Amino acid sequence: PNGVKGYLKMVMTALESKVLNDGTGKVILESIAEWKEDGEIHPAALRAKEVLDARQADKEIQDLDKLILAGRFHASFKVIGALSTRMSGADQLNPQGIKKTNEVRGCFPLADLGFTLVGGDFDSFEIIISEAVYKDPKLRADLTAIYTCDCGSDLDCKICKGKGTYRKKIYAIFAQGMFDVSFNDVMVSKKTDNDLYDKGKRGVLGMNYGGTSYTLQTRIGISEELADKTFEDWGKKYPGIEKARKRIKKMFCSMQQPAGRGTQVIWNEPKDYIESLLGFKRYFTLENKICKALYDMAQNPPPSWKNVRIKVKRREHIQTASGAVQSALYAAAFAIQGSNLRAAANHEIQSTGAEITKEVQRAVWNLQPSGVHLWLVLPLNIHDEVLTPCKPELVDKIEEAVNKTVESFRPVVPLIKMDWKKGLTSWAGK
Structure with missing residues (x-):
C-alpha cells in the first residue's frame, strides 16, 4: 500500500493526495481511475488503473499456480462463511474469485468421463431480491416492461442481442438519470472507455447496500453536486427504495x-x-x-x-x-x-440470495443416494449460480428439481428466474 501511495502521489497535488488517507483499496482506486482533468484522463487515473490491473493479474497468477500444483479443481467452501450466511472460499483457494471470462472458465470442464455438466444462474438475482425488499410498484413496472428494439433482430445488437425485444436493466436506468442520456446511449457504451452501464451498475449496487451520495462520488468518480442530485432523484423516482432506506436508518x-x-x-x-x-x-x-x-x-x-x-x-x-x-x-x-x-x-438482499441458492443446491443433492454409493451428482454453488456434473440419466430430474425449488420462492421473490442449461462443455457455457 505504501508503494502504491507513493506511485500515485507523484502525479497528484497535495489536496488530491488526501483521498489516499482512506487507503488504496479497490473502491478508492476505482474512484481515482475515473478522474478527469480539463476533459482529459487524469495522470493519477491511469496509474490507478495500472495498479488495479496489476493486482488482478497477480491474483490470477496465484490462483492458476495453485490449480497447476493441485492438478485438479478442488472446490472448497465454508458453508456459512459470512454473517449474511453467504458461503466463502476455504483452503487457500477461493472458487468465488476465479475470473468470469470465457477464456478462464473455459479451462474448467468440471465433468469427468461418464458425466455431463448442467447448470445455470439466477437472472439479475440481487436486483430482483432488492425489488422484493422495496415493494415499489414503479420499479417493478420498469423492470418487467417489454420494449421493441429497432435493430431488426441484429445478432450483434447490444440492446436486444438479436431477440427483437428487451427489458431495461436497472443499471442502465440509473445511468440514464445520472448522466441525462438515452437508454441506447448507455447500452452502446458497454465495454468502452466511458462505460456508462458499468458506472450505473456500481451506483445501483452501492445504493442497494446502504450507500450515500458520497458512495456515488467515490465509486463512480462524479462531482459532489451530481452525486447529491442523483441520490435525491433516485429516491423520488422509486419511493419504495427511499422508504426502505429510512426503515433501516430508524432501526440502526x-x-x-x-x-x-x-x-x-x-x-x-x-x-x-x-x-x-x-x-x-x-x-x-x-x-x-x-x-x-x-x-x-x-x-x-x-x-x-x-x-x-x-x-x-x-x-x-x-x-x-x-x-x-x-x-x-x-x-x-x-x-x-x-x-x-x-x-x-x-x-x-444477500442473505436471502444465499439461502435460495443453497436450497437449489440441496435439491440437487437430494438425488444423491445416502451412504456408500457411486457419485451421481456433484453440485457446486457460487453466489447466484449452481452447476453440477451428473450422470446423463439424471439430467431431466435435476432440471425438474431445480425448477420446482426456484418456483417455491416466488411468493417471497416475485420476479425470480433461473436460466438453466444442459449439455455444457465447461464452466464458461453456463
Missing part, C-alpha cells in the same frame, strides 16, 4: 444530531438484529455495545482529561486535548454505526 441509527453536525449527539436505542426475507437473523449486539461504550465515554470523559492544558488541531479546527478525544470517540462510534447500516441493508 443509534446516534443522532437533530440540530446538525457539531451539535449535541443523542442516543437512540437501536434494534438488536435484522432478518432476511426468509427469516435468517444477523445480530448487531456486539457492535451496538461498542457504540454505546464509545458514546458514554465521549459524553462523560474522565476529569483528568480536562486537566491536559494543550491545544490540538484536528480537521482545521483548534480544540482542547479533551475535546479532540471526545470528537474522535464520536467519530469512531459513528463509523461503526455507518457500517451497521450498510450491513443491515446488505443482509436483507
Whole structure:
C-alpha cells in the first residue's frame, strides 16, 4: 500500500493526495481511475488503473499456480462463511474469485468421463431480491416492461442481442438519470472507455447496500453536486427504495444530531438484529455495545482529561486535548454505526440470495443416494449460480428439481428466474 501511495502521489497535488488517507483499496482506486482533468484522463487515473490491473493479474497468477500444483479443481467452501450466511472460499483457494471470462472458465470442464455438466444462474438475482425488499410498484413496472428494439433482430445488437425485444436493466436506468442520456446511449457504451452501464451498475449496487451520495462520488468518480442530485432523484423516482432506506436508518441509527453536525449527539436505542426475507437473523449486539461504550465515554470523559492544558488541531479546527478525544470517540462510534447500516441493508438482499441458492443446491443433492454409493451428482454453488456434473440419466430430474425449488420462492421473490442449461462443455457455457 505504501508503494502504491507513493506511485500515485507523484502525479497528484497535495489536496488530491488526501483521498489516499482512506487507503488504496479497490473502491478508492476505482474512484481515482475515473478522474478527469480539463476533459482529459487524469495522470493519477491511469496509474490507478495500472495498479488495479496489476493486482488482478497477480491474483490470477496465484490462483492458476495453485490449480497447476493441485492438478485438479478442488472446490472448497465454508458453508456459512459470512454473517449474511453467504458461503466463502476455504483452503487457500477461493472458487468465488476465479475470473468470469470465457477464456478462464473455459479451462474448467468440471465433468469427468461418464458425466455431463448442467447448470445455470439466477437472472439479475440481487436486483430482483432488492425489488422484493422495496415493494415499489414503479420499479417493478420498469423492470418487467417489454420494449421493441429497432435493430431488426441484429445478432450483434447490444440492446436486444438479436431477440427483437428487451427489458431495461436497472443499471442502465440509473445511468440514464445520472448522466441525462438515452437508454441506447448507455447500452452502446458497454465495454468502452466511458462505460456508462458499468458506472450505473456500481451506483445501483452501492445504493442497494446502504450507500450515500458520497458512495456515488467515490465509486463512480462524479462531482459532489451530481452525486447529491442523483441520490435525491433516485429516491423520488422509486419511493419504495427511499422508504426502505429510512426503515433501516430508524432501526440502526443509534446516534443522532437533530440540530446538525457539531451539535449535541443523542442516543437512540437501536434494534438488536435484522432478518432476511426468509427469516435468517444477523445480530448487531456486539457492535451496538461498542457504540454505546464509545458514546458514554465521549459524553462523560474522565476529569483528568480536562486537566491536559494543550491545544490540538484536528480537521482545521483548534480544540482542547479533551475535546479532540471526545470528537474522535464520536467519530469512531459513528463509523461503526455507518457500517451497521450498510450491513443491515446488505443482509436483507444477500442473505436471502444465499439461502435460495443453497436450497437449489440441496435439491440437487437430494438425488444423491445416502451412504456408500457411486457419485451421481456433484453440485457446486457460487453466489447466484449452481452447476453440477451428473450422470446423463439424471439430467431431466435435476432440471425438474431445480425448477420446482426456484418456483417455491416466488411468493417471497416475485420476479425470480433461473436460466438453466444442459449439455455444457465447461464452466464458461453456463
